[in-house]
Amino acid sequence: MEQRQLGRSGLRVSRLALGTMNWGLGTDANDAADQLVAFRDAGGTLVDTADVYQNGHSEHILGGLLGTVVPRDDIIVATKAGAHRHDGPFGTGASRGALLNALDGSLRRLRVDHIDLWQLHTWDPSVPLQETLDALDTAVNSGKVRYVGVSNHTGWQLATTATLSRTTRTALSSLQTEYSLVERTAEHEIVPAADHHGLGLLAWAPLGRGVLTGKYRTTTPADSRGAHPHLADYVDHHRTERASRIVQAVFTAAEGLGTSPMAVALAWVRDRPGVASAVLGARTSTQLTTSLASEDIVLPPTIQAALDDVSATTDTGPAPG
Template sequence: MVYTPSEARYEKMEYARSGASGLRLPKLSLGLWHNFGGVDTLENSRALARRAFDLGITHFDLANNYGPPPGSAEETFGQLMRSDFMPYRDELIIATKAGYRMWEGPYGERGSRKSMLASLDQSLKRLGLDYVDIFYSHRYDADTPLEETMAALDQAVRQGKALYVGISNYNADKTKEALNILRRLGTPCLIHQAHYSMFERRLEHGLQQVLEEGGVGSIAYSPLARGLLTDRYLHNIPADSRAASGSVFLKPDDITEEKINKSRSLYSLARQRGQSLAQMALAWTLRHGRVTSALIGASKPEQIEDNVAALGHSEFTQEELDIIDQILGNTSNINGV
C-alpha cells in the first residue's frame, strides 16, 4: 500500500533553529539506534518511521554502526526511503555518524580522514542517498589530530555528500577547539549531540555555554535514560525489556535501587502535572529552549505518540524545578542548562 503522510503533520510539532543556523529541527527527533536493525521486523520499523513523520518528526538520526548487526539500521532506513519516503526527501533531515568501530583493520573506527570519509561512502550506499543532511564525528579521537577529523567533515560538505556537520560526545574543551577549526575551514558546526537527561547532566557543566557562545545547536540523546525515566522499570525488570534482553544500551546492573527510587518520586510529580514520567522527562530536557531537540526511541508507534504529547505541557514552575533537583540530589544549575 502506497504511503501518504498525514496532511496535518506540521500542525502541532514545534521546531527550533539549531544554534545560529537557518535550519530548524523538530523538538523531538527519532533515533534509529534500536528497533531498526537486521534483527528487527521491517514492518514494525516502517510503522515507527511513518508514525513519526505523520506527527511532524522530520529528523531521523542514524550512525554507521547502528543495528544490530552494524550497518543494518542504515540498510533498513534505505529500504524505507525507497518504499515510502523518497517523494518527501526534501522534507527530511537524515543524519549519520562515523567514529565507532565498524569494520576490521586499523581504518574501521576513530577519526582519521580515511576512516571518516570511507565510512560516509558506505553509509550513503546503504541508505541509497546522494547526501545526508548532517554528518557527525561520533566521538573525539585522541590518536588523530583534531584538525584532520574536522577537515574530513569539511571535505564531506565540499564534496556534496553532507549539507551540515556535527560532533558528538566531545567534552567542552575539545568542542571549543573543534568549533574554531571548522569555522576557519568555512564549514561551521551545526550541532552537538550529547548524552543528557535528568540522570546525566554533564552538558550543564560548561558544554552548553560553549555551544551557545559558538552559535551551535544541541541535541540530547537518551533523554529518558534508556527507559529508566519511563514507567517501565518502576517495579521490576519486564521480561520483554531491553534490560532483560541483554541489550548493550541497558543492562540490569544499570538499574540501581537508588535510581528506581528517584524515578518513583519523579513519577509522582509527573502524575501531579498530568503527565507520564517520560513526558515530563522530555519536557524537562527541552525546558527554557536551550536544547534544540531531544532524540527519542520507540518500539511501537504509541510510544512516539506519547512522547510527542509532552510538547503540549512543557512549562515548569520554579517550585517544580526545585522539587526535581531535590529528588535528583543535584541543586546546581536549577534554573536551566
C-alpha cells in the same frame, strides 16, 4: 511539532527527533516503517542514526523507507561516523580515509545523494584534529553533506573542535550528548561550551535509558532493553538510588498533570536551555506514540523547580560516552 534552529546554523529541526539505534535489533523493518510514518505525521523531521548501529543495518532500514514510506524531502537525515565498524585500514577512527570511506558507505545504505547532518561519533585522539576537520570540509564541499556536528565529546574536546573548525569553511552546527533528569553532568561544561560556540544540543537518552518511564521500578520487564543480554548494562547504568528518587518525583508530577511519566521527563529535557531536539529511541510504534504525546505538555514553574531540585548534581565529571 515545533521546529527549532540548530544552534546558529540555518538548519531547522523538530524539537523531538527519532532515534534508530534499536532498528535492526528489537525493531524490524515493518515496525520501523510504522514509527517513521507516525513521527512524520506528528510533524517530526529529524531522524538520527549511525553507521555502526547494528553494523549498518539501521541505516539500511532507514534507506529502504525514504522515498517509499515517506518522501525523502520530509526527513532531515542525521548519521554518524568515526566509531569502530570493522578491523580494516579504514574501518575505524576520524582519519580522512576512514571518515570519507564511512561517508560513502552511509550514502549507499541510506540510498541518498547527501546527508543533512553528519556527526563525528566520538573523539579520536590518534588523529590530528585538523585532518579530521579537513575531511568534514571535503564532505560538505563535495555536496555529500549539508551540515556537520560532533557527538559524545567532553567540554574541552568540544571547545577545541569548535574553535579549530572556524579556520575551515565548515563550522560545527551541533553537539549530541546524553542528557536527562538522571544524567545532568553535561550542564557543567558541555552545555556552556555548546552555547558559547553557537551549537544546537541534541539530547540522547532523554528518558534516562528507559529508567525515567518507571518500567524498572520494581522489576525488569522481559521485553525491555534491560532484559536484553547486549543492552542490560546500558540500562543498569542508571538504576541507582538517586535515580529512584528522581523517578518517584517524575511520577508525582505526572499524576498532578494527568499525563505520563514519559511525557514529564521528555518535556523537562526538551525545554532545557540550548536543547534543539531530544532524541527518542522507541522500540515500538506504541512507545513512540506515547513519547510524542509530550509535545502537548508544558511543565509549570513549580514542577520544573521541584524536578530541578531532586535531580541536581555536583558531579563535575564528563557525561558517559
